[in-house]
Amino acid sequence: MPIGSKRNKQRTMKSIRSWIILLINSLVILVVVILSIFSYKEFKNALDERVILQLTSIKRLKRIQLEAFLKTEVGTFLSENHAIIEDEIIDPYTQYSDKVDIECLKNKLNSLPNEQVLTDLSSCSTDGNVLIAMVKKVKNEIRKIEFLKTDAIQEILMERTGMGESGETYLVGPDYRLRSVSRFFPDIAPGQILAKTIGAEQALAGVDGFGVFNDYRGIPVYSSYHKLDIPYFDWAILSEMDVEEVTTPLLKMRNKLILISILVLLFALTFSFFITVVLTKPLLKMRFFLNNMTRGNYDFKIVNTYPTKEINEMFVALEKLQKSIREAIQFSSEIGNMNMKAKYELSGEGDLLGKSLMLMQEKLKEYENAENLSRLMAKKSLIEGQENERKRLSKDLHDGLGPLLTSLKLMVQTSDLPLSDKKKINLVVDGTIDEIRRMTYNLMPTVLVDFGVGKALASFIDVIKKSSGIEIVYEDATKGNTGKWNIDLDICIFRVCQELINNSLKHSGANKITISLTEFSDKLSFYYLDNGKGFDQDSVKYGSGLRNIRERIEIFNGYLHIKSDEDGTEVEVEIPIKDE
Structure with a gap:
């Protein structure tokens, strides 16, 4: 090989290695970046989903506990109503003037229906504390009023399991003010804290869900919200956790992904140099085999x-x-x-x-x-x-x-x-x-047209027996002219039997013939047997008789089997029956 050709080949090999290094490292960089972004997003989505699911579970549990507690208190209140004197009227405005704004209380109580109800009077509180009252109203007159202690409610809400460092579950009333003590502002009365957040608005509007938005402190939180299922009680419950606390593991993972990406890229660069050496040699050998195949030569062994x-x-x-x-x-x-x-x-x-x-x-x-x-x-x-x-x-x-x-x-x-x-x-x-x-x-024969192939064969066989003296045993298992096939099939079977009997009389020397014709639900079966000398199927030349038999059976897509030896000749015919 000339020196110039060798140098060109060397340049080509270097070019292939350079391309492989470039492609492998580009691919690795692309894969690492994509996987890092995908892993980061998947982890973030999984983390978001887990936090939301956890907050939703906590919210659901506390909502159920609150609803059960309030309904129990209402039930207790209702069970004590038998002790109320029907004509007894109380004056709640004087009795609780130190706790509530009188005008606000009057408006609230006047708007209540004539029955026993649980109502929120927190908006009438003079000090911003939560006021929940159970009221019995008859004929627009207050017969009984009892304020509910909120310690049990606060105890349910302050349960910290699964809430992390920044988690909180709180209640919001229809005026978008808290109905529970804030764990971040415990010294401020709930009614003095405004919580008009996206979650509170959605929940009070009857929409249950979750999301990420600013809470009443103005800090981004994960939130799950729901409206309490208590009649005449328009409260929302929200379970929330700070985004900053939730995303701390995410930031750690991002830093780890960056470090891992750098290490992978260094390893890929080293590995690409090695892989180029491994790949180029078999590629040249494969090119040799492919060139042979392109020239139409396939008779070589691939080693x-x-x-x-x-x-x-x-x-x-x-x-x-x-x-x-x-x-x-x-x-x-x-x-x-x-x-x-x-x-x-x-x-x-x-x-x-x-x-x-x-x-x-x-x-x-x-x-x-x-x-x-x-x-x-x-x-x-x-x-x-x-x-x-x-x-x-x-x-x-x-x-x-x-x-x-x-x-x-x-x-x-x-x-x-x-x-x-x-x-x-x-x-x-x-x-x-x-x-x-x-x-x-x-x-x-007219009997073939009038009564079918079964009767026609019986008549034909009687004539043959009388004229030839041969013994013929015939069994007819058909339904006569009530069968499901047409006259063409009758003629086919009749001619086949006619031809077989003529062959037996002329060539076989048989003295006994057995014939059966059987009708099944889907086919017609014909069986023929004589005890003649038979014939050699391999050497015999089929005359027009046997050829006609095969052609007639073939026309009806039937099955024909002929077996012949020194003990006689046996013929089986099966023809499928189609409804006419």
């Missing part, structure tokens, strides 16, 4: 001595490709020789060559089937023509010669001929009439 799994898989794939192309060539050769039974297994969904060859095979099969169908229809037309001609001849003999011979016989009877001549003439005429009847029966 792979590389220990790397991926490179091994590349050579295995190349070997499969070589095998697939060989099989496709062999399959196309079989199709070219019109071997429609040739099999081909696709190498995969993308084996377009194999699919095309199989499609070609299917098209050729369709052409062959169409040709067979055309040939079959031609045979059917020929047989139908023969049967129609037999019908016509049978009718002509029966309707033409039959009456003439009968008239001739009457004329002889009434003539002046001597009695001996009359007897001779009548004997000849009777013989002629019998011969015409036999010919008419052989051409197209």
Whole structure:
């Protein structure tokens, strides 16, 4: 090899290595960045989902506890109502003037319905504390009022399990002021803290959900909110946790991802140098094999001595490709020789060559089937023509010669001929009439048309037994003319049996024939057996008789099996029945 060519090859090899290093490291950088971003977002989403789920569970538990507590207190209040004197009216305005604003209290109580209700009077509190009252009102008069202690409510809300360092569950009234003591501002009365947040607005509007927004302190929080299910009690419960506390693990993870990315990139750079050495040598060898295949040479053995799994898989794939192309060539050769039974297994969904060859095979099969169908229809037309001609001849003999011979016989009877001549003439005429009847029966027996093939065979077999003296055992298991097939099938079975009996009488030397005709729900079965000398199926030349039998059965898409040896001949025929 010239020195210039060697140098060009060396430059090419260096170029390949440079490209591999560049591509591998670019790919690694891209993958690391994508995976880092994806992992960060997935972790963030999982963290968000977990926090929201945790807050929702806490909110649900405390809401259920609050609702149960309030409903229990209402039940206790209602159970004590039997002690209230019906005509007793109390004056709550004087009794609780030190706790509430009188005008506000009047408006609240006047707006209540005439029944026992639990009501929020916190907006009327003079000191901003939470006031919950159970009121019995009858005929617009206050009969009983009892303020509920909120210590139990506060105790439920202050439960810290699962809330972290910044978590809080609190209540908000319809005026968007707290109805529970803030854990961040315990010295400020709840009614003095405004909590008109997105969660409070949604919850009081009857919308249950969760989200991230600023709380009443103006600090971003994860929040889960819900409206309490207490009649005449318009309160919302919110469970929240600071975003800063929740995202602390996320920030730690981000720093770890950055460190891991740097280490991975350093490792990828080192590894890419090594992988270029491993890859370039087998690539050149693979190029040699591919060049052979592009020149149409597939008769070579692919040898792979590389220990790397991926490179091994590349050579295995190349070997499969070589095998697939060989099989496709062999399959196309079989199709070219019109071997429609040739099999081909696709190498995969993308084996377009194999699919095309199989499609070609299917098209050729369709052409062959169409040709067979055309040939079959031609045979059917020929047989139908023969049967129609037999019908016509049978009718002509029966309707033409039959009456003439009968008239001739009457004329002889009434003539002046001597009695001996009359007897001779009548004997000849009777013989002629019998011969015409036999010919008419052989051409197209009327019993076949009127009563079906079962009765027609019985009649035909009786005639054969009388004329030949042979023993024929016949079993008819059909339904006569009530079967599901048409006259064409009757004619087919009759002609097959007729041909088999004629063959037995002429060639087999049989003295006994067994015949059965059985009708099943989906097929008609014909069985024939004689005890003659049989024939060699491999050496015998099929005459027109057996050929006609095969063609008739083939027309009806039937099954024919012939077995013959020195013990006799056995024939089985099955023809599918179609509803007419």
